[in-house]
Amino acid sequence: MTDVVLKSRLDKRPIQEPTAWDRLMVNRNWLGLWFMVPAAIFLILFLAYPLGLGVWLSFTDAKIGRSGEFIGLENYEWLMDDSTFITSVFNTILYTTVASAIKFAVGLYLALLLNERLPFKAVLRAVVLIPFIVPTVLSAIAFWWIYDPQFSIISWSLKKMGWISTNIDFLGDVWNARWSVIFANIWRGVPFVAITLLAGLQTVSPSLYEAATIDGATPWQRFRFITYPLLTPIIAVVMTFSVLFTFTDFQLIWVMTRGGPVNATHLMATLSYQRAILAGSLGEGAAISTAMIPFLLGAILVSWFGLQRRKWQQGESND
């Protein structure tokens, strides 16, 4: 309508058809695109490019100090048959699953405990954070001493108490070593889970608990039907992060065992470092790192799609 009116009033002047450029200049989406450019550059430069470079390297035989040639999937084919690599995948999955599960259980328990009315609540909450505050390398060195084959405080105490006659070989035996490093990781990771869940717990309105108590709900019912459903989004986020951190753990292992004994505690991250940086086979190391991506992506997708669903958020059956 407007067009018709305008036309009739200004029909003396030649009508200039708006060019594509004119249209573009007033297009809000086009403007929006420009506003996004700085962020996009930032993301491409610091996230996508290194990732892409890593993936590209994994298809080459690059060594440190010289760029390699494209060799397709050769690195991956080689790794498929490499017993050390297979062991490291197994170790990583074991390490992540066991450590994350226990971290979640202990973390949730601690969070619930700290959410209660306790004397010295503030101090206690701060104390829980200590393992998280200590630099990883320091705590790793502490654990290295605790697990030392000759000077372990645990072996020493048990020996003094007369329970064992020889030192426990914490890091020298395959399975002992695996459980030992998993324990160290749990010790380090629990505060993160506990404190974050505690923060989540504090957002739960006390009136819900009051109402439930009046209705005669047991403590277990209050947890199961109020706390747990309202905590689910936080749990999803915390566990995603926890799994990512654990899966990519490097320092603890490297300081304590360097992947030993006989590669029994090599994670994909430590093996990648050993092959790429120490031994100089960048391409192969990059292939090991790249092989971690599908696992990490899987972990992210689970929580991403989980968070989208209202069932997860509200604990009900309406999707």
Added chain:
Amino acid sequence: MTDFSRRAVVKGATALGAAGALTGPALLDWAKAWAQSAPWKPEKGAKLSMLRWKYFVQAEDDAFVKLIAAFTQATGVAVDISRESYEDVQPKASVAANTGTGPDLFWGLYSLPHLFPQKCLDVTDVADYLGKAHGGWVDSAVKYGKNGNKWIAIPICYSGALINYRIEASKKAGFSTFPTKTDEFLEYTKAMKAQGTPGGFALGHASGDGNTWVHWCLWAQGGQVVDKDDKVILNSPETVKALEYAKALYGNMIPGTASWNDASNNKAFLAKEIHWTNNGISIYVAAQNSAKDVAEDMNHTYFPIGPVGKPTELHLMYPILAMTYTKYPQACKSLIAFMLAADNFNPWIQSAKGYLTHCLNEYDKNPVWTADPKTTPYRDVAKRSLTAGGLGSVGEKAATAIADFVVLDMFANFATGREDAKGAIAIAERQLKRIYR
């Protein structure tokens, strides 16, 4: 890093003062005269930065800082030293070589320069000059320093890894002198274990102690990773023999060696938990300070000789290299030559108390080797050492195989019973074939 450099600055400053006070103008005059006559004149306004392995013996570092201070005074070239644990020098150098920025000089381990030979400054003139001036290079040093006809690094010193043992306990076990043959050595370890004074070699990922002893063991029985054309010949009856020998030794070791790193045997020896191991002289030096009774009762000796009938030791070589990207190549060469000049090198190597061994024949005469007879075995380390890679080339491939712990893992796999001999060799062989393709 911050800590190291701050520390270095503070120490550098004190050492500078000390150098001035102690030796006064004499050292400076000598340094100036040296700078005058040396064939390399540092560029104007040159400034160098060096990343070196972190000292094991404090006195060595003090002497080194003093030496560098004298260089700065004589030539006006400021040198910034940073230190990293010796196995961390390699990744840093590799990144620097890759990106083309970083310290001008890297002083690292083994065949570090051979990881990126084309990024190392050609130092043939420095090597020839030093060789002529100081009685020639030992054979192993030539092999480490050269790539083709070109010297790409200057071998500064070795850190010897020899047998450390307790005297009394060995005597009690019936060995008044330390066994010199591998068979006797096995008997020795058995007797030592039987009387409750066992020892041990590291089977964890210990870059130094672990790699040195497994290579000795492999070579002593005639096993080899590759032949002289770099063809993988690991799968041999000799290797099986070496593995079996190592497993027998492992049975006589203290439990837990599969998790040992480079520091573990030092700790255990000083705490009197173990009575024989392989190590540099650092245990002895530490014992002199903190456990005098251990120092009194310990001694050093060569590794026993195996069926091949000649020494098959592997020692840690510390070559220094300058990167091609340096803006001051002349200053780099000048500094390297200065480090190895007799008036500098003698006091420096003396301060290392036997931990470091020279690669230039003239320095056999240094009093450090005779003042305390317990250090004498370390004098011959450079002459007795074979090179990384055994018969094969000392280049990138040998370095990769050592850094990836291929041989060490093979021994650990078999000794701890995770694999049979065939399996352990097959895993290592597969990896080696890829490295040496």
